[in-house]
Amino acid sequence: MPEHSIALHAGSLADTHAIAGAVAELSRPGDIIVLAGEMGAGKTAFAQGFGVAVGVTDRVTSPTFTLVHSYPIESGPRAGKATLHHADLYRLDRTSEVADLALRELAEYGGIVLIEWGDVVDVFGDHLVVRLEPHRSDPADADAADDDSDVLTLDGQRDLEIGAVGTGWAGRWQSLLEAVEGYRC
């Protein structure tokens, strides 16, 4: 269970990117950040916002099939000092396969590691967990809408919960709270 947690609301994709950016600003080599939530919840969208903010100049794309993408950090204060690793456990179904990806080791060797579906195993020690879910509007309103503009749109609202497991974020938690203050529920 997380030591600390905070609930947030993102009203748009830009908000999700901004929250991810706030986490990225405070992250450092050695960090593991688990991204949890159902398919389509916005885990990759969060990773994209994180990547830009942490100084990755390549485009961050979904690692579902390729399993791990590694990006050099080329701008900002961490330029040349850290690597962003973006993993996805969606296709794996055995803990031994997760071990084979050596994600803990990637973090220990100067990496910041984002792990989509990382909540399906409990092997990462201290980490931050970001749980995302699509914001459900009032069902009565949704039924009232007689067109499908609400479901065929591409810019979703999301609810996020950020939690710190272990003590790795204890010294940064207050700063994180301040950085995401504007998105608190």
Add this chain to the structure above:
Amino acid sequence: MTTPDALTVDESTLVLGIETSCDETAAALVMGGNDVVSNVVSTQIELHADFGGVVPEVASRAHLDALNPVISRAIVEGGVDESRIDAIACTVGPGLVGALLVGVSAAKSLALAWGKPFVGVNHMEAHLYAASLEDPSLEFPLVVLLVSGGHTMLVEMQDHGRYRLLGQTIDDAAGEAFDKVARFLDLGYPGGPAIDEAALLGDPDAIPFPRAMRDAGLDFSFSGLKTSVMNYVRKHPDVGDADVAASFQMAVVDVLVHKARLAAAQVGATGIVLGGGVAANSVLREELLSACAADGIQGFLPSRAMCTDNAAMIAAAGWHRLRSDGPSTLDVGAIPNLKLPLID
């Protein structure tokens, strides 16, 4: 240890290709850069009942177990003595570092043991060569539409070794969208063929799913489409799977074909070549061929065996690389985030 003799690369040069970058362990023999002598993928042969060909061989251990039998099989099926092999080509990236290292270490060991040159191959570049394995008459410039679970890109191939990236996905790959939508609709695995089949009975115009970025350059985006499908089905629980599958599939194919066409017109391509696992999709094949016919260019659709990960394309790319640049040095290691070598 013997030093490889200087190699003349010609139509009789026999290259052993090795591929271990992601799910497949594969080996193949290709002569002269386009004559496939043998082509073995581990999922074709039953190495261990446990694997069943379904669990991805992400484990380096799985590649390690499979590689020697796969290489032996490629040599036996080729009907040649190993002394006849002139060079060893192997994928050095992009891919998972642990998986890549299995192939690279084996390839270098064989090169040293046999005293033959080693050549490192870029997996993405090799995909571009897959088409020429089945139709050596293709004329440059070509546009290659590479669509798989891990990649969606449009590449201009001006000549051997001369590529320009025209567009790529900014989020999910097209094959990933097929897989995830199939899983959401409970259509079974693998998702691509499951959607293809379910869509046969559906109306592709039933639901106007969004065509993200259709009129915005040559990049792609499929993440929002996947979410849109899920939201639509939740709001309309009685909608039929066939209509959802057909409408989703058309939304993907429409954007892929539209952009491939634009790309071909932009660079004056003689044709469009399809590659990657999604190239097996029946509607994509039909729509691409009819678009090419309408535009008066060639449409080339390689077989499924050549579209998905295989080692024949590695051997073919290795042959071209040997001919243009000679062998790689043995200090070349695995390069997990290797990029396609681009001009400009």
